[in-house]
Each structure stands twice: as C-alpha cells, then as structure tokens.
Amino acid sequence: xxxxxxxxxxxxxxxxxxxxxxxxxxxxxxxxxxxxxxxxxxxxxxxxxxxxxxxxxxxxxxxxxxxxxxxxxxxxxxxxxxxxxxxxxxxxxxxxxxxxxxxxxxxxxxxxxxxxxxxxxxxxxxxxxxxxxxxxxxxxxxxxxxxxxxxxxxxxxxxxxxxxxxxxxxxxxxxxxxxxxxxxxxxxxxxxxxxxxxxxxxxxxxxxxxxxxxxxxxxxxxxxxxxxxxxxxxxxxxxxxx
Numbered sequence: 001x002x003x004x005x006x007x008x009x010x011x012x013x014x015x016x017x018x019x020x021x022x023x024x025x026x027x028x029x030x031x032x033x034x035x036x037x038x039x040x041x042x043x044x045x046x047x048x049x050x051x052x053x054x055x056x057x058x059x060x061x062x063x064x065x066x067x068x069x070x071x072x073x074x075x076x077x078x079x080x081x082x083x084x085x086x087x088x089x090x091x092x093x094x095x096x097x098x099x100x101x102x103x104x105x106x107x108x109x110x111x112x113x114x115x116x117x118x119x120x121x122x123x124x125x126x127x128x129x130x131x132x133x134x135x136x137x138x139x140x141x142x143x144x145x146x147x148x149x150x151x152x153x154x155x156x157x158x159x160x161x162x163x164x165x166x167x168x169x170x171x172x173x174x175x176x177x178x179x180x181x182x183x184x185x186x187x188x189x190x191x192x193x194x195x196x197x198x199x200x201x202x203x204x205x206x207x208x209x210x211x212x213x214x215x216x217x218x219x220x221x222x223x224x225x226x227x228x229x230x231x232x233x234x235x236x237x238x239x240x241x242x
Contacts, residue, residue, distance in 0.1 A: 192215075
C-alpha cells in the first residue's frame with residue numbers, strides 16, 4: 001500500500017516533549033509545517049530545528065495574540081526572509097472588539113506586504129472572518145493554505161477560484177459544518193493537518209493516526225481508492241512547496 005503522511009498545520013512548540021515530537025515526525029517521514037504563534041517563538045526554534053528534513057518551522061503571528069504582542073511586528077519583518085513558510089497568521093473575529101479587529105487587519109495586511117513576491121507559503125486562520133480574510137488576500141501572489149476553514153461557502157468558492165488550498169483535520173469530520181465544507185473542496189485542493197494539540201486526541205500525545213482517519217473519509221467522499229487519494233494529497237503538497 002502506498003504511504004504518505006503529512007501535517008500542514010501543527011503546534012509542536014506547545015508540547016512539553018517537543019524534541020520527541022519532532023523526532024517522531026522525522027522517523028515517520030511525515031511532511032510537516034510546524035507553525036508558531038509569535039515571531040519570538042520562530043526566532044527561538046527555527047535555527048535549533050533547521051536541519052530537520054521533514055519538519056519546516058513557520059514564522060507566525062496568531063491573530064488572537066496581535067493585540068497583546070503588536071510590538072513584535074518589527075521582529076516579524078526582520079525574520080520574514082528566513083523561511084518560505086508563514087503561519088499561523090490571519091484574522092479571528094470570534095470574540096473581538098472593533099479595535100482588536102482593526103489591529104488584526106492592519107497587521108495581516110502588513111504581513112502580506114512583507115511576503116509579496118517572495119514565493120511564500122501561508123497557513124491562514126479565518127475563524128468568523130472569512131469574508132475579510134479573502135478580501136485582504138486578493139492579489140497576493142504566493143501560495144495560500146486556509147487552515148481549518150469554517151467560513152462562508154461563497155468565500156470558499158472565491159478561494160478555490162484563486163487556487164488556494166485547504167488543510168482539513170479529523171475533528172472537521174465530526175461536525176456537520178466541517179463535512180459540508182469538505183464536500184465543497186475538490187480533492188486536488190486538499191491537504192491534511194492536525195492542528196495539534198488543539199484537536200481531539202492530540203492534547204497529551206502527538207501521533208499520525210489522524211492521517212488515516214482523514215484518508216478514509218476522503219475515500220468515501222470522492223469514491224476513489226485509498227492509494228489514489230494518498231497520491232493526490234502528496235501531489236497537492238508537492239505543488240504547494242515547489
């Protein structure tokens with residue numbers, strides 16, 4: 001059987017045994033984008049794990065931390081040329097004031113301006129803000145992965161028309177909205193993520209079991225054999241990082 005494991009969005013640094021987590025990922029040859037939530041965290045870990053073959057550390061600025069850490073914009077700009085992988089970035093309007101929303105949008109726009117024309121790969125958060133995220137991304141010329149998308153179908157369709165990808169996880173399979181969204185995404189735009197340690201079963205221990213759960217769902221969703229689906233997901237990831 002053909003094997004391909006990946007994780008397009010995980011938070012390795014939130015595990016106490018982060019070294020063991022990354023050793024496990026490397027041993028399993030799982031292609032992984034390890035996002036960070038702040039520029040200072042990328043700065044802390046990127047050089048330490050620079051020699052990893054399968055794990056790429058991404059430079060992030062999580063929207064829910066923007067208000068408290070907005071002074072780290074300068075550090076983000078200093079570090080932006082050290083990696084192609086950018087994330088977690090984006091907007092989160094689920095529980096925010098108008099001032100916070102505005103600050104998030106300003107920083108998101110700044111990040112995109114610093115990433116333009118640099119072949120960047122973005123992992124983007126869009127909870128309760130899909131309309132605004134898609135609007136702000138308009139014209140960006142790098143690769144875009146919408147992580148754990150839960151927004152409007154009209155915005156999803158716009159994203160597909162622009163060639164964006166969607167990273168989906170096993171927890172999405174358990175919600176009606178998650179399944180509805182996955183059904184709207186063609187198989188050539190799907191990547192697999194865990195969003196560990198925030199998803200079910202991933203809090204205390206990182207494993208790659210989520211890959212098989214998602215693959216089996218996709219087999220039924222697209223009525224294709226599992227090897228065909230795995231090869232398609234591998235081709236999608238290759239297209240993103242080429």
